[in-house]
Amino acid sequence: MVLTIEDVSVFCKKKGFVYPNSEIYGSFSGFFDYGPLGVELKNNIKNEFWKRFVQQREDVVGIDGAIITHPMVWKEMRNEGKFNLMFTTQVGSIGSNISYLRPETAQLIFTDYKLVQETARKKLPFGIAQIGKAFRNEISPRDFLFRSREFEQFEIEFFVHPNKVNDCPYINEVESMKVNVITGENQKNGKEHTEMTIKQIIDKKIASAWHAYWLAEYYKFFIDLGIKKENLRLREHLKNELAHYASACFDIEYKFPFGWKEIHGNADRQQFDLSQHMKFSKTSLEYFDEETKEKVVPYVASEPSQGIDRAFLAFLIEAYNDDKERGNIVLKLDPRLAPVKVGVFSLVNKLNDKAKEVFDFLRKEFNCVFDKSGSIGRRYARADEQGIPYCVTIDFDSLEDKAVTVRDRNSTKQVRVKINDLINVLSGLLSCKVKFEEVLKLVR
Numbered sequence: 536m537v538l539t540i541e542d543v544s545v546f547c548k549k550k551g552f553v554y555p556n557s558e559i560y561g562s563f564s565g566f567f568d569y570g571p572l573g574v575e576l577k578n579n580i581k582n583e584f585w586k587r588f589v590q591q592r593e594d595v596v597g598i599d600g601a602i603i604t605h606p607m608v609w610k611e612m613r614n615e616g617k618f619n620l621m622f623t624t625q626v627g628s629i630g631s632n633i634s635y636l637r638p639e640t641a642q643l644i645f646t647d648y649k650l651v652q653e654t655a656r657k658k659l660p661f662g663i664a665q666i667g668k669a670f671r672n673e674i675s676p677r678d679f680l681f682r683s684r685e686f687e688q689f690e691i692e693f694f695v696h697p698n699k700v701n702d703c704p705y706i707n708e709v710e711s712m713k714v715n716v717i718t719g720e721n722q723k724n725g726k727e728h729t730e731m732t733i734k735q736i737i738d739k740k741i742a743s744a745w746h747a748y749w750l751a752e753y754y755k756f757f758i759d760l761g762i763k764k765e766n767l768r769l770r771e772h773l774k775n776e777l778a779h780y781a782s783a784c785f786d787i788e789y790k791f792p793f794g795w796k797e798i799h800g801n802a803d804r805q806q807f808d809l810s811q812h813m814k815f816s817k818t819s820l821e822y823f824d825e826e827t828k829e830k831v832v833p834y835v836a837s838e839p840s841q842g843i844d845r846a847f848l849a850f851l852i853e854a855y856n857d858d859k860e861r862g863n864i865v866l867k868l869d870p871r872l873a874p875v876k877v878g879v880f881s882l883v884n885k886l887n888d889k890a891k892e893v894f895d896f897l898r899k900e901f902n903c904v905f906d907k908s909g910s911i912g913r914r915y916a917r918a919d920e921q922g923i924p925y926c927v928t929i930d931f932d933s934l935e936d937k938a939v940t941v942r943d944r945n946s947t948k949q950v951r952v953k954i955n956d957l958i959n960v961l962s963g964l965l966s967c968k969v970k971f972e973e974v975l976k977l978v979r
């Protein structure tokens with residue numbers, strides 16, 4: 536049976552991933568609440584993004600800007616008709632200034648650009664990242680989390696010298712990488728996507744080197760964390776789709792049950808935003824280039840704009856397996872994303888005290904659950920449905936050999952591990968530095 540978006544929303548509600556907002560009052564269209572498992576999964580996704588694209592890079596730093604900001608910040612949006620459609624709010628007492636809930640996180644990056652550049656002592660090329668809520672009043676909510684009025688974004692503005700849009704020092708790391716691409720040309724001719732290398736995209740001049748590099752990095756992120764190659768593609772925007780400020784734009788699309796849809800937008804925004812803010816604020820946002828001794832307005836070679844909720848939905852759908860043999864859903868989430876890392880069970884109630892002891896020391900390291908209700912088979916099934924990658928079972932032998940059984944969610948294979956080695960073994964498995972098969976071999 537083909538999975539529908541309704542199946543996904545029913546599953547999410549039943550398991551505590553996502554609920555309709557204020558359901559007791561009949562719910563509120565376009566708004567959702569993340570439940571106990573959902574908040575963990577969402578936080579893990581955000582952490583993986585932040586770790587990979589901010590903390591592990593020398594050339595990107597983060598900010599956390601306000602949701603409500605000076606109304607002048609949105610002035611440039613008047614050009615796009617969006618201004619009147621933003622959520623309004625009143626700042627101060629009645630009759631005071633109307634302000635707006637931000638429809639994207641990016642503008643705050645531009646208004647803080649100079650302060651960040653100076654205080655973090657960054658030289659071009661460098662990027663500024665932000666994760667936060669965004670609000671869009673004008674949309675018609677549909678397809679569950681895919682299109683909502685309140686959602687979260689992870690955006691980066693990557694600034695380069697305007698003459699160095701093709702000087703990307705890391706390009707050789709990604710040049711040979713193969714990606715599915717539906718070019719503008721393909722779309723016009725009614726053709727499907729084809730496989731291309733990043734080098735071919737650059738050679739075709741449909742993206743600059745920096746732009747292509749960032750597209751490749753995000754594409755890799757999704758593949759590394761479990762999205763299958765056949766379910767991911769880049770879509771080049773057609774010329775008539777391009778916003779007036781963008782010289783090129785690509786989406787990363789995921790093959791949802793309702794078709795190929797955008798999960799990530801990535802535009803080459805040129806110098807548009809900083810120039811606009813310079814004009815309206817009458818403040819110079821120029822950058823002094825030490826080498827050439829000239830002032831330049833930095834160029835945004837890439838604006839990776841990532842919806843967190845759409846990434847959440849894609850990872851969840853990809854992981855969803857209706858396992859007929861087991862008779863339950865198995866959520867094969869990457870262990871780094873899994874909301875709960877370890878389930879701790881006692882084989883029989885008599886062993887609960889010992890199991891609780893193991894649970895208490897494991898929970899200091901990992902997000903764990905201690906489940907003692909129902910048969911062991913039922914508990915494994917419950918763990919599978921929550922996407923728990925590893926379950927630890929304490930049996931009568933554990934009292935003698937000071938070891939437990941570790942069960943792998945994906946294969947259901949089991950291995951005996953000494954309690955003293957548990958944290959080490961689980962840390963390796965959960966960080967994906969060690970594969971379960973390797974542990975099996977080691978123990979044999």
Ligand code: ATP
Pocket residue numbers: 671674680681682683684685686687688797798799800840841842843844845846
């Ligand atoms: P779409 O064309 O699907 O409406 P968009 O082009 O308006 O999306 P952008 O403005 O490029 O989207 O926003 C960047 C990212 O923010 C999108 O790729 C998506 O992941 C996320 N996003 C945008 N709008 C919504 C929404 N209404 N609900 C959930 N996520 C959204």
